[in-house]
Amino acid sequence: MFLRKTSLLLLFIITAAELKAQSSIGLETGLSAGYLNTNIANRESSEITYRLGYSIAVPFEYKLNKWLSVETAPGILQKNYSISRTDSLAGAYTSFINTYLQVPVIAKAILFHKKKLTFFANAGFYYGYWLAAKQRGNEPDIFTATESNNSSGQTTSTIHYTSFDQKYTINEQIDNRSEWGWIAGAGVQKQINQQYMMYASVRVYEAFTQQQKNYMINQIPQYNETYTLSVGAMYLLK
Secondary structure: OHHHHHHHHHHHHHHHHHHHHOEEEEEEEEEEEEEEEOOOOOOOOEEEEEEEEEEEEOOEEEEOOOOEEEEEOOEEEEOOEEEEEOHHHOOOEEEEEEEEEEEEEEEEEEEEEEOOEEEEEEEEEEEEEEEEEEEEEEEEOHHHOEEEEOOOOOEEEEOOEEEEEEEEOOOOOOEOOEEEEEEEEEEEEEEOOOOEEEEEEEEEEEEOOOOEOOOOOOOOOOEEEEEEEEEEEEEEOO
16 A cells, blocks of 8 residues: 555656646736627617727646647636717717636647747637626717707707716626637747747637527527737746
């Protein structure tokens, strides 16, 4: 029994040492641009537009060989978008600020080297949890409506806009807080020395699951789509 426990302990130490020798940890941050994939044909004079947000994560990478690694990067990612009014309602909009805790699992493949730069591609899956939401924008205020006459005697009505910034309370009966999806991206990295490496990457995150639960008949699906541009640094553990 003692020999078996000792052997298992030695195996664990060797495995942990090997894992640490081939592993890196770091910090990355950047911008996100969100979009909502859905059909708003039933909303007159409206369009969905991208809205910027931020991302921050702590990546952990384990190198399998010279050209292939696996990586996870738990962190915070904003998946924002706006619905803007057009035509006579131009200037009115509502921006949705959605903050997610996200945990991806990614495969990273080295494509080629050029001078001192290394180019790579990555793909994988992620799980996200909807932490918080806010709504900001401009909306018409009918109480500010005014009328004026021009030189031809025509009457013109003017409605002013009022801005708002409020917290959105996530409804557990309607909103789907858990999100699954896939990731694809590419980037470039540079080895600074034996321990430090810098990189920049672009990625797209596409949700499999809807932003809302199926709570009514003939519900229109809504899926998050998010692009990120990130920079980061990695430290080789040893």
